[in-house]
Amino acid sequence: xxxxxxxxxxxxxxxxxxxxxxxxxxxxxxxxxxxxxxxxxxxxxxxxxxxxxxxxxxxxxxxxxxxxxxxxxxxxxxxxxxxxxxxxxxxxxxxxxxxxxxxxxxxxxxxxxxxxxxxxxxxxxxxxxxxxxxxxxxxxxxxxxxxxxxxxxxxxxxxxxxxxxxxxxxxxxxxxxxxxxxxxxxxxxxxxxxxxxxxxxxxxxxxxxxxxxxxxxxxxxxxxxxxxxxxxxxxxxxxxxxxxxxxxxxxxxxxxxxxxxxxxxxxxxxxxxxxxxxxxxxxxxxxxxxxxxxxxxxxxxxxxxxxxxxxxxxxxxxxxxxxxxxxxxxx
Ligand SMILES: Nc1ncnc2c1ncn2[C@@H]1O[C@H](COP(=O)(O)OP(=O)(O)OP(=O)(O)O)[C@@H](O)[C@H]1O
Ligand SMILES: [Mg+2]
Numbered sequence: 001x002x003x004x005x006x007x008x009x010x011x012x013x014x015x016x017x018x019x020x021x022x023x024x025x026x027x028x029x030x031x032x033x034x035x036x037x038x039x040x041x042x043x044x045x046x047x048x049x050x051x052x053x054x055x056x057x058x059x060x061x062x063x064x065x066x067x068x069x070x071x072x073x074x075x076x077x078x079x080x081x082x083x084x085x086x087x088x089x090x091x092x093x094x095x096x097x098x099x100x101x102x103x104x105x106x107x108x109x110x111x112x113x114x115x116x117x118x119x120x121x122x123x124x125x126x127x128x129x130x131x132x133x134x135x136x137x138x139x140x141x142x143x144x145x146x147x148x149x150x151x152x153x154x155x156x157x158x159x160x161x162x163x164x165x166x167x168x169x170x171x172x173x174x175x176x177x178x179x180x181x182x183x184x185x186x187x188x189x190x191x192x193x194x195x196x197x198x199x200x201x202x203x204x205x206x207x208x209x210x211x212x213x214x215x216x217x218x219x220x221x222x223x224x225x226x227x228x229x230x231x232x233x234x235x236x237x238x239x240x241x242x243x244x245x246x247x248x249x250x251x252x253x254x255x256x257x258x259x260x261x262x263x264x265x266x267x268x269x270x271x272x273x274x275x276x277x278x279x280x281x282x283x284x285x286x287x288x289x290x291x292x293x294x295x296x297x298x299x300x301x302x303x304x305x306x307x308x309x310x311x312x313x314x315x316x317x318x319x320x321x322x323x324x325x326x327x328x329x330x331x
Contacts, residue, residue, distance in 0.1 A: 001071070003029045009070040013246050014059050016238040020052060023229040024067060024168075028115070031166045032073070035113040047163075049147055049224055051121075052170040053207060054231025057285020060170040063231075064117040074103035074114035080121045080139065080171075089142045097152055097160050108160065115166045118143065122171030125216025140221040147224045169225055179214045180207065234285055239276035240269075242286050243293065250293050254301070261304050264312045271296075274318040292318075 006025035068075035104111035124136035149163030
């Protein structure tokens with residue numbers, strides 16, 4: 001699959017985040033090329049693991065899950081918080097790699113070219129006050145080895161070599177912006193033209209390894225994630241599109257539910273804007289959309305199945321009751 005084709009597939013489920021989509025699709029495409037054409041005399045390819053950074057509820061996990069579904073490579077996801085809570089980090093990691101082998105249907109060659117997504121790596125930040133469980137830093141150290149590439153013994157005695165496994169790490173990294181704002185030193189280049197300002201903005205919006213150290217990611221760990229993709233806050237417009245456009249958008253889901261009762265659901269555009277406004281206030285990205293939407297739709301879904309005469313429901317505002325239309329004879 002070409003990078004543009006991967007992006008086209010991602011677009012069906014993930015709204016916006018064009019930069020991250022581009023970076024991911026190119027990385028995955030290159031990963032494929034690097035591992036597929038390993039001729040003996042070929043240029044030695046080095047993999048480039050990826051770090052996905054972005055505010056909560058903006059699509060990090062969704063992007064990776066969608067990617068996993070559309071690609072023909074074994075792909076597993078793991079949660080760093082779970083790793084940080086167990087005493088047996090090594091065994092957990094081994095279990096992740098075992099799942100990769102399962103996804104490859106036991107084909108070791110295929111598994112060794114797979115992709116592992118480790119979510120919530122920002123929860124591994126090294127803090128001095130860690131109450132229980134191994135410290136995040138210990139988990140970072142354990143992950144280092146497999147990200148770098150090393151043979152790992154699985155519990156059935158087989159060895160899996162992770163040299164060619166692509167690692168994608170995701171996390172919200174709350175507070176990183178403050179660290180970045182404080183550290184950037186490219187402010188004194190003379191910027192008379194707007195073009196200069198653009199370049200400056202680009203440099204300043206890059207996450208530097210030193211920013212990650214300050215956050216609590218150990219240098220060796222950050223060093224093994226050379227590619228950083230950032231997801232942006234979702235705008236009101238994007239939030240509206242999220243409710244309507246994706247194949248399994250919440251609007252489509254509820255239209256489907258009511259259609260099964262022979263009822264047409266129509267929600268007018270201003271309603272989505274009202275929901276989006278509220279979601280922005282809740283500061284949880286697209287995550288709050290569902291709650292607000294369901295609260296609005298609950299009375300409708302409660303009422304409709306008891307009233308077969310209703311044929312159509314129209315919602316014109318989040319703050320007004322839905323209007324019901326039925327066959328003329330109905331009460
Ligand atoms: N860009 C997007 N396009 C479409 N839907 C989105 C997008 N971002 C978020 N969503 C919706 O919000 C839900 C939560 O998003 P997701 O799990 O990807 O957040 P996240 O970035 O991983 O956040 P966290 O840092 O809290 O894990 C998704 O299941 C999806 O329904
Ligand atoms: Mg997530």
